[in-house]
Amino acid sequence: MAGEPTGEGTSRLARVVVPVLLGILFLCLWEFLVRWLEVPKFVLPAPSLIFDSLLNDYATLAASMWKTLGITIAAFFVALILGVTGAILFTQSRVFEISLFPYAVVLQVTPIVSIAPFILIWVGLDHTERALLILATIVAFFPILSNTTLGMKSVDHNLLNLFDLYHASRWQRLRFLQLPSAMPYLLGGMKISGGLALIGTVVAEFVAGSGTGTGLAWRIIESSNRLNIPRMFAALLLLSALGVTIFFGLSAVERLALRKWHESAVGREN
């Protein structure tokens, strides 16, 4: 149909251009209002000032960003391994599931901020990085666990019958049927967990406070204490950029893995 935004080129271009234009417009308005109303920079710095701060403090901020990113990625992979392993155990043995699932839920619903002090004490105040890793993992692992479990249970029953018919072993059923079936669910869970791993890391950094002194969250606290608001915004900008990158990175992984067969990733003809 003419006029409908189904053409590959137009829609993809529009999807990038329109938000970018809106963002530029917003920044211009912000800059203009701050200058016109003479808002002090410790209340709301102009975008140009934030950008200056980002360039000037880039070395410090980048080092903090890599620190935060490192812990986020480590937590994400630990969560991935734990979540998938947990899901496999849950689907292989009903006993595992009924005995462990409630505790997984408890871990999930208990606010991470409230567990953080305990973890910090247990791992020792000299090892805050370990505490950060543990806390971020706790936040990130549940979506992977619950999504993968759901996926592995959503196997086509006739396919299960077929595997029975050919006397497939447990391992074969897992490897050839349950894990591939769970893939779309797992990838969806990973997309959520990627964001949560970052949030978990940042929250843990906030709680751990000055002991770490290196992550982006600490840069925000530090800048706020010194009333260096432009740098605070610069750090915030980098955090958002990290989150967006993680999300789009994992979306790309999802598309690549599913593009051949899953309805979510294949293009519609009409």
Added chain:
Amino acid sequence: MANSISVLAPKAPATDAAEIKRPLIRIAGVSKVYQNGTVALSDVNLDVQSGEFLSLLGPSGCGKSTLLRMIAGLGAPSSGAIDWPQAMYDVSGEPERSLGFVFQEPTLMPWATVSDNVYLPLRIAGVRRRDAAPRIGEVIRMVGLEKFADHYPRELSGGMKMRVSIARALAVKPRVLLMDEPFAALDEITRFKLNNDLLALWQEQKWTVIFVTHSVYESVYLSNRIAVMNARPGRIMTELVVDAPYPRTDAFRTSPVYNEFCRVTSAELKRTMADEEEH
């Protein structure tokens, strides 16, 4: 006259001299009661001879699919036995059934290509991909999908998916092919085409086919014997022999003989269902 139809009494013991050879499958006094108390099957007796094309015909709920699944070893009878008198039995008392199963839905793995789907039973049996490749190619050719070996199921039509499902069942060279209303969801043109292809393959390969259907026309066209079943409780009411010669083609489908067979079979089905209403 070869084109006569004979109606056997239910549970008629095979006493002819020609019938002395052991059946491939012997279903003796099989009943199935589900946990909720539903009687799915009641006292079913049926011998399946090697090489025959047998249809289980009946209304929905008559337990024909349940019976087929039990023949495949999916679920055990509540009483009675299903024996494979010609088969070897393993140490756990399981017969070596040598069968392929085609479900009502194609039941393909959406993440695997056509050839990977066909490879599945061989893969489970521990055959290496390299060793399985010739057989995979052979069965894919048999069902006429050689151009689609690398396609994913979502790229295929309903009829083509069913062909993949059949190819997968054939991959292990089964002696018995069990088919559970395999063509029920297809349009008539595709169904006729698949009926013809299935018959041609059956004649060529000499398997035994047990075919579940609720279509009188399909059962008459395909089978040399029809077990007419009835519901509540599921049981075999009568057996019909369709002794029209093979190969059966579209000419048979439009012949008066075919019509006569269909008329008799329909009448039998109707009669057994009328019996039920009197209960």
